Amino acid sequence: MLHQTFEIEDPDVVQAIEDLRPVALELRTRTAEYLKLPAGSNARRAAQTVITDLTSRIQLRAERLCISADTLMLHINDAIDRKARRGKDAPDRITSRTLATRIEQARAREVDAHTALTRAQSELKAATASRIAAEQAYAGYGARGAQC
Numbered sequence: 001m002l003h004q005t006f007e008i009e010d011p012d013v014v015q016a017i018e019d020l021r022p023v024a025l026e027l028r029t030r031t032a033e034y035l036k037l038p039a040g041s042n043a044r045r046a047a048q049t050v051i052t053d054l055t056s057r058i059q060l061r062a063e064r065l066c067i068s069a070d071t072l073m074l075h076i077n078d079a080i081d082r083k084a085r086r087g088k089d090a091p092d093r094i095t096s097r098t099l100a101t102r103i104e105q106a107r108a109r110e111v112d113a114h115t116a117l118t119r120a121q122s123e124l125k126a127a128t129a130s131r132i133a134a135e136q137a138y139a140g141y142g143a144r145g146a147q148c
Contacts, residue, residue: 013075
């Protein structure tokens with residue numbers, strides 16, 4: 001198989017994929033049209049505005065889910081591609097595009113992992129500081145309690 005398709009268990013992510021599938025399809029169409037327009041034209045600027053709006057919708061939903069927009073977009077595109085293949089397996093041949101897709105997927109996973117690691121490290125520092133403060137309060141209470 002060309003790349004792994006992960007079963008998504010988070011119902012919010014599954015719903016986001018379903019909700020944003022039409023947005024991603026429109027984004028594909030608009031981007032293809034945009035690339036055909038002459039540089040500097042009013043039509044190209046208008047198309048860029050629409051593309052930015054569509055991309056922002058995906059970015060906003062990804063932020064709400066605490067995942068990167070790239071990761072959400074990969075999941076949406078996988079869902080679109082699975083539906084287009086109608087149950088057929090992904091092609092087995094390796095092309096530069098499929099390798100580039102693997103790189104994008106790996107980078108998106110790496111970004112998500114780094115974000116999760118950073119959050120976990122921050123939480124560990126906060127939890128440790130909280131524990132130390134509680135231990136100091138307890139030790140202070142014990143010293144005062146012995147004096148009474």
